Amino acid sequence: MAYEVPDLPYAYDALEPHIDEATMHFHHDKHHATYVSRANELLEGTEWADKPVEEVLKNLDSLGDKATGVRNNAGGHYNHSLFWESMSPNGGGAPSGALAEAIDATFGSFDELKAKIRATGAGQFGSGWAWLVLDNGSLAVVGSANQDNPISQGKVPLLGVDVWEHAYYLKYQNLRPNYIDAWFNVVDWDKVAERYAAATA
Numbered sequence: 332m333a334y335e336v337p338d339l340p341y342a343y344d345a346l347e348p349h350i351d352e353a354t355m356h357f358h359h360d361k362h363h364a365t366y367v368s369r370a371n372e373l374l375e376g377t378e379w380a381d382k383p384v385e386e387v388l389k390n391l392d393s394l395g396d397k398a399t400g401v402r403n404n405a406g407g408h409y410n411h412s413l414f415w416e417s418m419s420p421n422g423g424g425a426p427s428g429a430l431a432e433a434i435d436a437t438f439g440s441f442d443e444l445k446a447k448i449r450a451t452g453a454g455q456f457g458s459g460w461a462w463l464v465l466d467n468g469s470l471a472v473v474g475s476a477n478q479d480n481p482i483s484q485g486k487v488p489l490l491g492v493d494v495w496e497h498a499y500y501l502k503y504q505n506l507r508p509n510y511i512d513a514w515f516n517v518v519d520w521d522k523v524a525e526r527y528a529a530a531t532a
């Protein structure tokens with residue numbers, strides 16, 4: 332089945348004032364929709380047309396001359412689907428349980444993790460993402476350009492922040508670090524903990 336843009340799990344204005352309603356409309360209805368339609372065009376008629384997007388992103392090498400387009404557009408679909416689900420009007424705060432323990436053990440503290448995500452996102456030259464991933468069983472923060480996803484390097488994405496200008500420019504203009512700080516107020520750490528539990532089970 333062709334990919335579809337998932338409905339947001341909350342209202343467009345639910346993440347205000349941190350993520351504004353106008354940005355959510357453009358970002359979800361226009362940008363994400365474009366990635367989906369281009370990915371579907373590229374995959375139509377190939378053996379990958381009905382495969383889960385995660386599988387496609389793990390096998391980009393098999394896509395020949397379509398690999399770059401699929402990497403960008405199926406990647407865009409995967410990244411944005413994860414992004415919407417990682418935010419909640421009830422988000423913010425700090426993680427608990429096994430995820431919190433792993434964060435403390437790896438980064439020293441939750442504040443250190445946030446600082447690392449912030450620095451990685453703010454330091455990404457041009458468009459891209461900053462990720463919390465599981466890499467060979469260990470937590471790590473990595474950046475990616477464009478719509479690349481760590482899944483293509485064998486890592487498990489647990490949380491990602493979109494640092495393309497379209498994600499923040501309407502409200503934050505050039506102040507990407509301010510947007511990242513605001514975004515932490517809507518991160519759904521319960522969802523991240525679910526992904527961590529699934530990936531470490």
Ligand code: MN3
Pocket residue numbers: 358362411493495497498
């Ligand atoms: Mn985006």
